[in-house]
Every structure is written in structure tokens, then in C-alpha cells.
Amino acid sequence: MPSTTARRLPKTPSPDAGPDVRRVRQRLLKWYDAHHRRLPWRAEPGVAPKPYRVLVSEAMLQQTQVATVVPYFGRFMDALPTVRDLAGADEQAVLRLWQGLGYYRRARSLHAAAKVIVCDHGGVIPDNVADLLKLPGVGRYSAGAIASIAYGTRAPILDGNVARVLARLTLIEQPIDAPDTRKTLWRLAEELVPASRPGDFNQALMELGALICTKANPTCDACPLSGQCQARVVDRVASVPVPAKRKAPTLVHHHVIVMERAGRFLFEQRPATGLWANMWQLPTAEDLPAKANTSELSAWAADRSGLVLSDTQHVVAFTHQTTHRTIRFNVWHGLVTSGRLRRGAGRWRRLDQLNDLPLANPQRKAVAVLIKEDPQQHG
Ligand code: SF4
The missing domain is CATH 3.90.79.10 (Nucleoside Triphosphate Pyrophosphohydrolase)
Structure with missing residues (x-):
């Protein structure tokens, strides 16, 4: 791990960030084991995740709340239970299943990705980031999520929740979407994700951002990383992350x-x-x-x-x-x-x-x- 980022991790007496990374991993995974939500696309402990369920859920969860996705996911799985069913479906049928969920490009891309998976990969969803990135609609976040959650491949993820947690943890006070900030956050996510249980770790980061380290009023007292969090130490949780500068619609x-x-x-x-x-x-x-x-x-x-x-x-x-x-x-x-x-x-x-x-x-x-x-x- 590069020492520059390592030093920015936890605020501890030791300049060596190694143990702190370990502590972040351990605390987060322990918290996740005790507190994660049971969701229809998540495998129970000890059960191998089904890659197709991960693929579909990751497409649905982009820019959409978990509670909104749950009923759509159930209906989608009932209608199209395998990647081959999805690949062979009519696009209008796929859009109807997506109707109301918004961001319909995701549905069309997922449909196109299923066709590629069937044609080029024999119906098996790829287990590595490089091949996943070649699928329509799959970007770096989705590729990392699918590879790590479905297959246990050590790959990082960075979505809005993860970016917020990491920005607070390491006190990044530049706009969250600035290219340099994104690079720093990706590097940090890459360094933190462990070789063992990378999928659970990634889900734990997302879960922490969704449940504890929320945008407004994070519950730091219940946070497993509170002792490591630099924003908390300097009392700047409310001002981090610095919002992205967006053009008015x-x-x-x-x-x-x-x-x-x-x-x-x-x-x-x-x-x-x-x-x-x-x-x-x-x-x-x-x-x-x-x-x-x-x-x-x-x-x-x-x-x-x-x-x-x-x-x-x-x-x-x-x-x-x-x-x-x-x-x-x-x-x-x-x-x-x-x-x-x-x-x-x-x-x-x-x-x-x-x-x-x-x-x-x-x-x-x-x-x-x-x-x-x-x-x-x-x-
Ligand atoms: S201590 Fe608070 S701000 Fe820091 S990571 Fe935990 S919830 Fe977020």
C-alpha cells in the first residue's frame, strides 16, 4: 500500500497504516456480519451467491433505493429467472418489467449484456473485471461489485455511499466528483478491499453508507469506524464530503x-x-x-x-x-x-x-x- 494514502487512514499513534487497514477491515466485516440487511439478492452466510441475481440487482440498484428495488427484483426474477431467459426475452417485455423503476437505459443495457453473456461466454457471467467491463452498461463500479460479490474476486467498488464513507474516514475536503478526488477514492477503495471476503467487505462499505454514515445526520456513535474516522476527530463530519458542483438542470x-x-x-x-x-x-x-x-x-x-x-x-x-x-x-x-x-x-x-x-x-x-x-x- 502506498504510504501517502496509508498515512491518511486512521488517526492512530502509529505511522504505519498497515494495522489500521486491518482494523478497518476487521471492524467493518464484524459489523456487517451482525447488522447487514437480508435482501433477496444477497446469499445467506455460507451460501454461494448466484451471479445472475447479483448482475440484475446491481443494475437495478444504480441510483435507486433498496426499498424501491425489492419488489421489482422479485417480479423480474419470477419472469426471467436465468440469464438465458433474459437474453431471449423481447425488449418490450424487459422494459415492462422495469416500468416505474426509471433510468430505462439500465434495462436495455442489462438485456444487451445478457445477450453478450450467452453468445460470447456460454451463458456464464464473467468473474473478472476486465471481461465484465466489456459488457454493455457495465462500468468500473458494477464490474467490481459483480466480480467481488458473485465470485469473491478482489476488486474495489466506489459508489455514492462508499465515496461518502471514505471521504469522511480520510477527511477528503475536495469536491467529491473532482477527477483527482475520484482517483484518490478509487485508490483507497482498492487498498482497503481484502483478498478474503472482498464481496462482503464491499457490501459492508455500501451498507455503512446507507444505514449509518448517511448524508445527513450520520449516527457516528453506532459506527464501527468511529475510532478511525478523521472527519469525526476534527468535528467536520457535517462538511464532508464537499458536494459536487453541478450545472443547474x-x-x-x-x-x-x-x-x-x-x-x-x-x-x-x-x-x-x-x-x-x-x-x-x-x-x-x-x-x-x-x-x-x-x-x-x-x-x-x-x-x-x-x-x-x-x-x-x-x-x-x-x-x-x-x-x-x-x-x-x-x-x-x-x-x-x-x-x-x-x-x-x-x-x-x-x-x-x-x-x-x-x-x-x-x-x-x-x-x-x-x-x-x-x-x-x-x-
Ligand atoms: S464515524 Fe461518522 S462520519 Fe465517520 S465513518 Fe462513521 S458514521 Fe461516517
């Missing part, structure tokens, strides 16, 4: 135009690339002004679908936040009075017959509002 306006004919509604598929790729939606104009009027909306709808609307009215507005955008949704409703649906312009559905169309969260919200507004007409 761009505000954009989407107009959802609910086109109704005889109790059925038009749905269209999004393009194969970009936000919510290949998912379905009520016809949505993304290039009209924020204050578009009903004439502009009707003209857009006619141009898009070949159908003529009348009595177009505003139904509801709401805001949806993505990583880089604040999207203001305005939902409008109009009755189709004439025209013929253009080939490929969409499909008609009743609002209670949408099981075959994966919808992103704001579209589900728009549908829910329509059903609530007039259950007799729309339900």
Missing part, C-alpha cells in the same frame, strides 16, 4: 396531447435512442413553445397522426426531474373528429389495456390523472 416543456376516439386513446412509441428510448407514450410534443395554444397543439397532432382534434382542453400540469433536465409536462385532451391514422403513428388503447406498452413514469402519471378525472369515460 435545463427547463424544458413537453405537451402531452391525449387524443381520444370512442373511448380509446392514441399511444406512440418513442425513438430508439435518447430519453425513454423505445418506450410508449401519449403523443407528446417536445418542440412547441411553453405557452403553446390549442391551435398550435391541434396542428401538431394533425401533422403527427393525420387526425383532426376538436374541443382541446388543458387537463393538468406537473414537473418531472431527470438528472440534467426539469421537464414541465402540460397534459391536454382533445376528441378526434376526423382523419385517418397514419401508418406507424401509434396504437389505440383503452386506458385499462396498457399492459403491453411500457410507459415511463411521467406518462404513467398522465394516464393516472386521466383515469381519476373521469373513471367512467376513461377507465
Whole structure:
């Protein structure tokens, strides 16, 4: 272990960081054994983890809370219990299983990764970081997590929880996402992960960040690393980690135009690339002004679908936040009075017959509002 990082680890009388690294490992693993949560993708002690379950759970857990993932994971495993089942599934079926979980690119990448695993690896998920990194959607964090948790390969991980714990443990006071900080944190994670039980150690770091060393109000008194934590020693836990400098999200306006004919509604598929790729939606104009009027909306709808609307009215507005955008949704409703649906312009559905169309969260919200507004007409 390089002495520069080693010296930054625990605050102890000894300049030799070796014993301190050992202490971090020992304390963390002991705490993990006693306190870790039983989760459906985690193997019980003494039982070998199933790599496919690790692969799927790691994809679902990116940017998503454990409690949100649990029911999705169960449904996904019931529907697609093996990597071969996933590889052979229709993409729309995979997106439907993911519907509501958000960040749908993860689902498409996981699906593509399963195909590569079946085609190039005989259906066996790779056990090393280099091969895992070649899979679609698998970055350094996921590769380390899968290799260490599923196979016991000594590989580090660094996600938001781990970065926070390590920044506090070693008192890193530079912005958490600065390239130099990331390099330091990765190096530290690499040095800390033990050869024995690397998967448990990595999960312990994540678990500590999720349960004890939380962003606000960490419970340092219950922390197994409190005696080693430099931020605690100098009373700067509240100011570490230093937040990333982010650009303010761009505000954009989407107009959802609910086109109704005889109790059925038009749905269209999004393009194969970009936000919510290949998912379905009520016809949505993304290039009209924020204050578009009903004439502009009707003209857009006619141009898009070949159908003529009348009595177009505003139904509801709401805001949806993505990583880089604040999207203001305005939902409008109009009755189709004439025209013929253009080939490929969409499909008609009743609002209670949408099981075959994966919808992103704001579209589900728009549908829910329509059903609530007039259950007799729309339900
Ligand atoms: S002592 Fe507090 S700040 Fe330090 S690692 Fe533990 S919970 Fe986090």
C-alpha cells in the first residue's frame, strides 16, 4: 500500500497504516456480519451467491433505493429467472418489467449484456473485471461489485455511499466528483478491499453508507469506524464530503396531447435512442413553445397522426426531474373528429389495456390523472 494514502487512514499513534487497514477491515466485516440487511439478492452466510441475481440487482440498484428495488427484483426474477431467459426475452417485455423503476437505459443495457453473456461466454457471467467491463452498461463500479460479490474476486467498488464513507474516514475536503478526488477514492477503495471476503467487505462499505454514515445526520456513535474516522476527530463530519458542483438542470416543456376516439386513446412509441428510448407514450410534443395554444397543439397532432382534434382542453400540469433536465409536462385532451391514422403513428388503447406498452413514469402519471378525472369515460 502506498504510504501517502496509508498515512491518511486512521488517526492512530502509529505511522504505519498497515494495522489500521486491518482494523478497518476487521471492524467493518464484524459489523456487517451482525447488522447487514437480508435482501433477496444477497446469499445467506455460507451460501454461494448466484451471479445472475447479483448482475440484475446491481443494475437495478444504480441510483435507486433498496426499498424501491425489492419488489421489482422479485417480479423480474419470477419472469426471467436465468440469464438465458433474459437474453431471449423481447425488449418490450424487459422494459415492462422495469416500468416505474426509471433510468430505462439500465434495462436495455442489462438485456444487451445478457445477450453478450450467452453468445460470447456460454451463458456464464464473467468473474473478472476486465471481461465484465466489456459488457454493455457495465462500468468500473458494477464490474467490481459483480466480480467481488458473485465470485469473491478482489476488486474495489466506489459508489455514492462508499465515496461518502471514505471521504469522511480520510477527511477528503475536495469536491467529491473532482477527477483527482475520484482517483484518490478509487485508490483507497482498492487498498482497503481484502483478498478474503472482498464481496462482503464491499457490501459492508455500501451498507455503512446507507444505514449509518448517511448524508445527513450520520449516527457516528453506532459506527464501527468511529475510532478511525478523521472527519469525526476534527468535528467536520457535517462538511464532508464537499458536494459536487453541478450545472443547474435545463427547463424544458413537453405537451402531452391525449387524443381520444370512442373511448380509446392514441399511444406512440418513442425513438430508439435518447430519453425513454423505445418506450410508449401519449403523443407528446417536445418542440412547441411553453405557452403553446390549442391551435398550435391541434396542428401538431394533425401533422403527427393525420387526425383532426376538436374541443382541446388543458387537463393538468406537473414537473418531472431527470438528472440534467426539469421537464414541465402540460397534459391536454382533445376528441378526434376526423382523419385517418397514419401508418406507424401509434396504437389505440383503452386506458385499462396498457399492459403491453411500457410507459415511463411521467406518462404513467398522465394516464393516472386521466383515469381519476373521469373513471367512467376513461377507465
Ligand atoms: S464515524 Fe461518522 S462520519 Fe465517520 S465513518 Fe462513521 S458514521 Fe461516517
